[in-house]
Amino acid sequence: MSHLHRFFSSLPEEGKASFLLPPEEAHHALRVVRLRDGDTVSVFDGRGGEVEGRLRPCGKKEAEIEIVRRMQHPEPAVKMTVAVAWLHRDKAHEDIVRRAVELGMWRIIFWRADHSQKKCAAADRWEKIALEACKQSGRVFIPEIELQDSLDALFETVSRPVIHALPAADPLQKPEILVHDQVTMLIGPEGDFSDREVALAQEQGAIQIHMGNCIFKSEVAAAVAMTLLAAQVGELGRHFSVVSG
Amino acid sequence: MSHLHRFFSSLPEEGKASFLLPPEEAHHALRVVRLRDGDTVSVFDGRGGEVEGRLRPCGKKEAEIEIVRRMQHPEPAVKMTVAVAWLHRDKAHEDIVRRAVELGMWRIIFWRADHSQKKCAAADRWEKIALEACKQSGRVFIPEIELQDSLDALFETVSRPVIHALPAADPLQKPEILVHDQVTMLIGPEGDFSDREVALAQEQGAIQIHMGNCIFKSEVAAAVAMTLLAAQVGELGRHFSVVSG
Known part of the structure; x- marks a missing residue:
């Protein structure tokens, strides 16, 4: 080829x-x-x-x-932000940057969660990985990548609506999320969101979603949530729908 | 936690x-x-x-x-198979095994494509990776993992419908795929499907899908396609829907 x-x-x-x-x-x-x-x-x-x-x-x-x-190229009709908590492994941040580019994220934020156990330093490697991922995938917008020091600081800066991927969310809800031109996907750290953070996100109007009963590592949760979001806003083409019968 | x-x-x-x-x-x-x-x-x-x-x-x-x-635990209502071509890097196969378990695949097949450039040997590591992924994610069924020697051989063994993730598929189609209790997702190698394979898949009734204009590496295409499929058959909970406005 x-x-x-x-x-x-x-x-x-x-x-x-x-x-x-x-x-x-x-x-x-x-x-x-x-x-x-x-x-x-x-x-x-x-x-x-x-x-x-x-x-x-x-x-x-x-x-x-x-x-x-x-x-x-026109900017995407919906600009997606993914906001992932600081994780244990630098490699996990790198994988998230790569997948975020592939899935068309506009902005990537790593934020310090109450349960983040390791400092996350902005890495020069991220820019390089994002650029390589653009070259490989054909994406033409390099996302902004930034750090935030807490969930409070994150909420000061991110666009609404905020979708909150929370393992403890009500599994019976399927929220319909009204999106204009921006949307943010919020992912927690290995030790999950603190009670304080869950309450804060709720106060800030974040919409809780449940992604099934499987326990995802944070970087997997990020990849899955970004894929679902990208699919919903049309970044993955029309793809397909399953009809059961 | x-x-x-x-x-x-x-x-x-x-x-x-x-x-x-x-x-x-x-x-x-x-x-x-x-x-x-x-x-x-x-x-x-x-x-x-x-x-x-x-x-x-x-x-x-x-x-x-x-x-x-x-x-x-009851078996899943829909048993999903992912059939990915032999890829260059062993690591790519391993990543696919891990993600397949996390997303609830029932069966994983690596098949030799006309454009596969490297022999893929069944690896003891796969079983180990699948087991670790079950332990970590809470999945209780370990998928079968097998090799097939060609797309022809693959079609002898896989369940229908077969969803064919084909970069050259018509981007304007959004097929509605009727699924009873089984479904297979077919992913090509780095060098894409050969013309012969595309024709064969079509003869065999595989349903072409297009996943957007981004160029995915095979292992990323597999992860994205498995996520979309798992979401559609309900393995990712009710999650959410986006309404644009």
Whole structure:
């Protein structure tokens, strides 16, 4: 299967016919994936701008992109935020960043929960993982990734409605959640939400959901909840519906 | 948060008041998680049988379970199979096994696709991973895991309907899939389905679905497709629905 190689770069002003790839991307194009003169590539700026163009090596280290077509992708109709508590393992945060990009999240927040047991430091790796995930998946918006120091601080900044994935939620409810252009999915830490946090979320109007009787690790809960949300707002296409009979 | 420790064992005949844990599980209970005399545990047999009981150490290496309550969980109303092509990375197979258990798959098949580039050997690790995932998530049925040598062989053995997650499917269709008590989700390899396989699946009545414009790696496509399927057959509870406004 032919595979379109994607590169990340700021894009030139309208009207320009070509531009240089940043050195790291040029290196990747020429030395790692070994593209040749005239190969078709995609270059995106992480904010919806994309250029389809032809690669033109200039010497051994530089590469120019000859612009064939420019596109400005519209922002998603519904901007999804995922807000996951600080978890034990750095790897879990990284997996969440990757999956969040793949599922089209607009914003990723890691927040300190009362039961978070380990400090979560903003990692340079996150940006890199998000960028790689964009390149691989064809997403053209790189999500913002940020930290918040408590659930209280989180609620100051996130968009409503907030969907609260709570293992102790009423399993018999199936809330209908009214979404305009933004929505936030809230995921707790390994030790679950504290009673204080559950009460706070309720005061703040968060809508509790129950995702079945299986016990999900936090990063799995995040992946499952993001998938359900992405499916509901149309990011996973029309996919399918099951009729039982 | 209190956490119920789960152990795997065949269960004794009805009427018995207690039984010995297998040596490995007893070691885990006494030496690794360091449970104490009288702690409440769950023991499951991987086929829906479960005992809630109290741990009674007998000497340094053995542990008896005093039965408090026995349960036989019903089989799921819809048995889901996931059939994923042989992938490049062993780790991808392992991740799929884990996620399949968490999402309640009944059967996991890895099949050799025309574009599979690497032989996939049935791994003892899979059984172990599936078992660990059952213990962690509280699932009480260990899925069968098997290999098939081609898509042709796969279709000889899998239950209908077969849902065919095909990147080239018509994005405007949203098939309604009639499911009685079984359903299979079919996922291709990194190099996608061959034309021959697409035709074969169509002949066999597989129903093509499109999961949006994002390019998913095979293991991500599997996770997303399994989540959508599990949600549709009710394995993820009632969860929620989004109403746009």
